[in-house]
Amino acid sequence: MNNNSKTIHDPNAAPTLAQSQRQIERYDLDVDAQAILVAARLMAAGAKLAQASEIHFSKFGLSTGRYRLLADLEDHGGEELPSQLAEHLGVTRATVTGLIDTLARDGLVARRASAEDGRQRTVVLTESGASKLREMAAEHFAWLESMVGLLAIEERSVFLELLGRITQGISGLANERDKQS
Amino acid sequence: MNNNSKTIHDPNAAPTLAQSQRQIERYDLDVDAQAILVAARLMAAGAKLAQASEIHFSKFGLSTGRYRLLADLEDHGGEELPSQLAEHLGVTRATVTGLIDTLARDGLVARRASAEDGRQRTVVLTESGASKLREMAAEHFAWLESMVGLLAIEERSVFLELLGRITQGISGLANERDKQS
DNA sequence: CTCCTATAGTTAGGATCCTAATCATATGGC
DNA sequence: GCCATATGATTAGGATCCTAACTATAGGAG
Incomplete structure (x- = not known):
């Protein structure tokens, strides 16, 4: 904490809920801002994790x-x-x-x-x-292990369950393209 | 010798808990198999999401x-x-x-x-x-929105909270290497 | 047996994002 | 004013993983 390099921008808090809301309101859409936020944060987390992972493995060649x-x-x-x-x-x-x-x-x-x-x-x-x-x-x-170190044991189960359902949602999206009735 | 590799592969269930446990037991490590599973699943989900995202945006050039x-x-x-x-x-x-x-x-x-x-x-x-x-x-x-469509409203809040803490864990890992840049 | 098709793996070329080096402009000490 | 250093953007080259085309082998129809 205490980062405050200057104006906000803690990468952990990007994107923000306010940002999602602005986007939705701009076009007057009927979607849940929090849903958008979840999706956007998951993408950000995935990208960040992939990057950290490459650095981690590069230590072992x-x-x-x-x-x-x-x-x-x-x-x-x-x-x-x-x-x-x-x-x-x-x-x-x-x-x-x-x-x-x-x-x-x-x-x-x-x-x-x-x-x-x-x-x-x-x-x-x-x-x-x-x-x-x-x-x-x-x-x-x-x-x-340290990646999930801030989660209690029971929270890990919950996270796993929710992530599983989101993964299903992603699969659904992917298949939507080429579904041959 | 091992299992006859008949195990079906539902990509949503990869990796499995059994797989994580085998890895840990092989080296007799003192880590929580479920923690490993959470981390591995999150990486898999992130990669999958990134791929689906590229396909989605490519429809718009x-x-x-x-x-x-x-x-x-x-x-x-x-x-x-x-x-x-x-x-x-x-x-x-x-x-x-x-x-x-x-x-x-x-x-x-x-x-x-x-x-x-x-x-x-x-x-x-x-x-x-x-x-x-x-x-x-x-x-x-x-x-x-459809990505998180299988989650109830209150589940989205929970997921967001847990994901936030995992993201912090990832940041911690990243900073561990170059303590003072 | 021959030919046609299917399958296993590889090669070629493209997209993404990275690090490191470079170019041009600003800024501050003298 | 002059020069050393810092900063904004770009260029060059590398790593990853993808699609599509290609090579080689297998297997069935006639």
Whole structure:
């Protein structure tokens, strides 16, 4: 607190309710200003978190995406197909190819040809990659935990439940575009 | 050896609590699995929302960043300095330069030299830019509102409060690195 | 067996936003 | 007035992830 670099603008309070109300009144719309505020704050929080995350992982020579790939690999016996990784991480196969390229260059994963299907290329976690995850574990999980440190246990459950419903709302929006009756 | 990877993937349920627990147990860490889950879900939601947002704005020939710049301009009398825009949007001045370039090319904003300070270049919202905001208003705010449509009014307040505290937690993490910049 | 289509992965090119370096203008000590 | 430093904006180049096009292999219809 006590930031007051000068005029307001605590990034935690951006955008403000007043701002949302002004926007709505300008066009005389029939929407709830608080709903708009929730949506806008969530977007701001997401962007901020993504940025903080990249900084966090860069300390270990990783990016958010590359860490997620390693962790998913570890959680699936250290061996997966690129297409499985893409689905688990929620990114495209093209993105996975790029992530693997960098991780393989750094020796954290390796590509192996599949005996069963010549099109497939298995991705395996190397000893070096497993070691990297071990090194990071304590600090990384402490980092994640401290993010929600200001919430009481029961508040975390509540937040999780509400966030889940908002996520559903987002999915609904996304599907609205290409719904083929 | 592990689980046969038959686990279906509902993106709304990723990551799962079981996944978080496995990770924590693997390294025998003393952290709360639910806290990890909250953090991971929030990151996933943020990424998803950012993606949905880009798709939404692309229907109007805009990006998330360019819309936010136009909206901020409108909220400040249609005239601001690039440095003010950067602070309001929470991005760097270099990014603002790029956003203005595109918006100016499309005729939605214009740059004007400042009479008082030769280094400054005022950004003004053009009639075309104001018109674009008018066109978008109804659909855009309906979009935002539907995102939180599954939450009751009082739940929105709760969510806002909890999200605010998590955002503080994120800020704390960010500042931890460079204590005194 | 041959051909046509489907699938796995990669490559090419675009959009976003970042950091660091640069250019031009202001400001203050001497 | 002159020069060193600070500041506003831009440029250059990097990282991330996307869509679309491409290569190679698999598999079924005839």
